[in-house]
Amino acid sequence: MAAQPPAAAKAPRTERGRKTLRKLLDAAAGEFGDHGFHEASISSITRRAGVALGSFYTYFDSKDAIFRALVQDMSEAVKVAAREAIVPDMQPLEIERAALQAFLEFAGEHKEVYRIIDEAEFVDPQSYRDHYETVAARIRERLETGGAKGELRHGLGEIEAWALMGMNVFLGLRYAIWREEGDPDSEGVARAANAMLAKGVAR
């Protein structure tokens, strides 16, 4: 997923090592996503990855360690997906629309991301909290930049950032993870949510 190896993994020193680490993290996403932390096993992860068991221990000390690395990896991947959707010259509101649409598409393609990040609340609470605090800080910065540029209201801060993050997370839950026949597509959901974000619900 993300391009940078997560800090919780031991850093690979070769390109081959980097690829092995990537295979292990992708396999871990599948394994934890399918079975949850408690039922998942290191041997299933290495089998899925097509990697020798010994290679696992080159990068991780334990199942807890790869889970922690995976949460960091997914958190980074969510960030990259949003960032890649943002192009220079986009205005602040357009940035939020594009970031949400990219997130909805990312979550639709990587449905395990919800289960894994949500399970971190129980398996690795610090990573869970770090993830949301990092995302909220990023949103807050964008809102403040938008205020400085004049497109957004002044004085937007942490409350509005957490509110906006919550909107996006729950729209992903409903329209990516629990998607139903006939639902609006990512673009339609992002457009409606952006209208609400821009002008609110008052008449």
Add this chain to the structure above:
Amino acid sequence: MAAQPPAAAKAPRTERGRKTLRKLLDAAAGEFGDHGFHEASISSITRRAGVALGSFYTYFDSKDAIFRALVQDMSEAVKVAAREAIVPDMQPLEIERAALQAFLEFAGEHKEVYRIIDEAEFVDPQSYRDHYETVAARIRERLETGGAKGELRHGLGEIEAWALMGMNVFLGLRYAIWREEGDPDSEGVARAANAMLAKGVAR
């Protein structure tokens, strides 16, 4: 918590039975909140409740059953807390502000509500989904009523309801569960969020 016994419990036939069921659910909230589903035990729940082990089985067949009943009970309690904050003649936006403030206060007093509902994603996925679908349906109805009354925009629906629910859930996570020294109080958070809901973030 909630006044009505949850559907997942066997219904008590006497007032004394109703009290025993209430004690069991409150004890279960403490036990699951402190230790999580897997570490919690029926005997610890009955010990906390000060109730004989046999009484447990009058109402529940298993740990899974009382967990499911507890999620329903908390879902109902969240609803009741919001509803009690709403008084006749409140306008639609004022209703949303009061409901959020009541929810923040409820979550601050019952911090276990997040852990238990979040753990339902893994222990009892149907209850987890039912909880959010029910809350979203209630919010949607309020938004549509607000549209009909003319205070809110027409055409608000499921997308806006899930977005608003997500705002509230994440504001509760940040300002009730992860509350920090110096944070604005429930009233301040609800007021800022309501301004964002009413008029959006555009200048």
